[in-house]
Amino acid sequence: MIDVKSIFSRKRRGAGLISVIITIAFIALLASALLYLTYVNLQIKSADYESRQNFYYAEEAMTVRFAEFQAVSFAAFNAAYAESGYSQDAFAHSLAEKVKTAYPIELSGLNTAQITNEVRVSNVTVEYNGGGMYTKITADFVVKIPVLSDPKTDSLNIADIVIWEGWTVNG
Numbered sequence: 612m613i614d615v616k617s618i619f620s621r622k623r624r625g626a627g628l629i630s631v632i633i634t635i636a637f638i639a640l641l642a643s644a645l646l647y648l649t650y651v652n653l654q655i656k657s658a659d660y661e662s663r664q665n666f667y668y669a670e671e672a673m674t675v676r677f678a679e680f681q682a683v684s685f686a687a688f689n690a691a692y693a694e695s696g697y698s699q700d701a702f703a704h705s706l707a708e709k710v711k712t713a714y715p716i717e718l719s720g721l722n723t724a725q726i727t728n729e730v731r732v733s734n735v736t737v738e739y740n741g742g743g744m745y746t747k748i749t750a751d752f753v754v755k756i757p758v759l760s761d762p763k764t765d766s767l768n769i770a771d772i773v774i775w776e777g778w779t780v781n782g
Contacts, residue, residue, distance in 0.1 A: 622637075623630070633678050633679075640730050644661070652767050658744075659745065659759070661741075661742040661743050661744045662746070663712050664741070664742065664744075665740075665741055665742065665744040665746040666746050666748075666780065667739050667747075668739045668741065669738070669746040669747070669748045669780075670737040670748060672737045673735070673737045673748050673750060673775075673778075675690050675743075676735060676737060677752060677773075677775050679775045680710075680732070680735075680752045680773065681770070682732040683709045683710055683713050684706060684709075684754050684769060684772070684773045686709055687702060687705040687706035687708075687709045687710075688705075688706075688767070688769070690705045690709070691704075691705045694708055697745060698724065698757055699756050699757075699758065702756055702757075703730055703738075703756055706730055707730065710730075710732060711715050717768055726758055728755060729754060729755045730753070730754045730756065731751055731752070731753045731754075732751065732753075734749055734751070735746060735747070735749065735750050735752055736749045736753065746780065746781075747780070747781045748778060748779070748780075749776075749778065749779050749781075750775050750776070750777060750778035750782075751776050751777045752773070752774075752775055753769075753773070753776055754772055754773050755772045755773075755774070755777075756772075757772050
């Protein structure tokens with residue numbers, strides 16, 4: 612049988628205070644854990660934002676390089692047209708010369724003995740390092756040498772013959 616008097620006796624002084632202290636300590640522990648998780652979440656979101664910004668800056672730089680490559684290709688087409696009324700051979704050689712002077716990278720797909728249907732500039736790379744993040748984009752620029760039956764009447768869209776393919780992102 613439970614003795615009600617012993618439960619409420621003066622011998623158990625401070626038991627309520629200890630219960631309150633333990634409860635406050637537990638709530639403080641939960642609050643600090645929640646605060647730490649919020650801090651970690653903020654760090655993760657900040658890192659994600661920085662990595663996205665780096666990617667966008669690197670992609671923008673790659674787009675500018677691609678636009679420059681399109682301009683070089685268009686200039687090569689114009690030079691080939693002015694030189695010979697356009698021939699695939701003249702276009703490929705003009706493109707090779709203009710690319711070699713514009714970019715210090717190797718051409719693949721261009722054989723002087725036999726012209727293929729495309730000229731490829733491989734491994735064009737853009738690197739961006741900012742905000743403690745590093746991003747590297749690598750792509751191939753390809754010029755598909757057009758076949759024109761009549762260069763004076765056939766239309767040519769430079770966006771159809773100069774393409775950007777096989778791009779990878781590291782970072």
